[in-house]
Amino acid sequence: MRPLVRLPDRTQLQQVFRGKYGPPDRLGWGPQLRQHYQYFNPDDWYEAVVASLVVRGTQWLDVGCGHELFPSNPELARLLAARAGLLVGVDPDPSLQQNPYVHQKAAVAIDDYDGGGRFELVTLRMVAEHVAVPLRCVAAVQRALRPGGVAVVYTVFAGSPMPLLTRLAPMSLRHRLKAFLWRTAPGDTFPTCFRMNTRGRLRRLFGGAGMHEEAFLRLDDCRTFGRFRWLNELELRTRGVFRAVHLPYPEHCLLGIYRKP
Numbered sequence: 001m002r003p004l005v006r007l008p009d010r011t012q013l014q015q016v017f018r019g020k021y022g023p024p025d026r027l028g029w030g031p032q033l034r035q036h037y038q039y040f041n042p043d044d045w046y047e048a049v050v051a052s053l054v055v056r057g058t059q060w061l062d063v064g065c066g067h068e069l070f071p072s073n074p075e076l077a078r079l080l081a082a083r084a085g086l087l088v089g090v091d092p093d094p095s096l097q098q099n100p101y102v103h104q105k106a107a108v109a110i111d112d113y114d115g116g117g118r119f120e121l122v123t124l125r126m127v128a129e130h131v132a133v134p135l136r137c138v139a140a141v142q143r144a145l146r147p148g149g150v151a152v153v154y155t156v157f158a159g160s161p162m163p164l165l166t167r168l169a170p171m172s173l174r175h176r177l178k179a180f181l182w183r184t185a186p187g188d189t190f191p192t193c194f195r196m197n198t199r200g201r202l203r204r205l206f207g208g209a210g211m212h213e214e215a216f217l218r219l220d221d222c223r224t225f226g227r228f229r230w231l232n233e234l235e236l237r238t239r240g241v242f243r244a245v246h247l248p249y250p251e252h253c254l255l256g257i258y259r260k261p
Contacts, residue, residue, distance in 0.1 A: 002148035008048035042219040042253040057085035064127035067098040111136040115144020128155035134196040142209040158197035206258040220249040
């Protein structure tokens with residue numbers, strides 16, 4: 001089965017949004033703000049893309065999933081896990097053992113996993129920034145895919161302000177900063193390398209493995225101050241100013257889809 005790549009339209013994004021946050025009359029202030037500014041965050045886009053690729057019987061490998069497929073959307077994770085024919089989670093971190101969605105668990109790094117050309121879909125959600133040896137990672141992804149299969153890479157852009165700042169900070173400070181901004185646990189913060197975090201670098205890496213870029217999205221990320229209403233609205237307003245003058249919003253994520261011939 002050759003996955004059909006179609007980037008989500010507004011209707012599909014809205015479906016993901018409503019499934020995650022509920023009907024309009026039950027939205028909290030954060031989703032209400034995003035709807036007002038007609039903004040879907042990078043997670044919404046990634047989830048909509050993966051939802052369109054996982055059809056009945058899909059053989060799916062998720063790299064670095066830990067204990068969650070979609071941290072902000074467990075209901076979609078449950079739905080897609082039930083839809084997939086096989087869902088394998090690959091992650092050396094012990095948190096993988098707590099993942100309730102994957103059908104099989106491989107507690108190894110992707111470099112050491114033999115996918116055997118079994119999968120139509122391989123996903124890497126917020127993994128690329130942690131990869132120390134990109135050539136080995138991409139080669140393992142390529143080996144895991146069937147001919148015609150696709151890899152979806154969703155990651156932060158290396159040149160965005162927050163990644164630039166965190167690269168300068170020691171791990172102890174990163175833990176405190178992430179806990180303050182996003183209420184993350186220390187166990188959810190890992191060392192970063194940013195060796196495959198530009199579009200050009202991803203193209204070269206996957207191209208070197210004989211794969212081509214099927215689609216690419218640059219996703220504005222207005223989540224830095226998502227816990228604080230007036231600061232979050234300032235982010236969204238600032239994004240509007242950048243768009244009005246046709247400039248890219250500085251903080252953004254990358255989503256690339258790469259097909260094996």
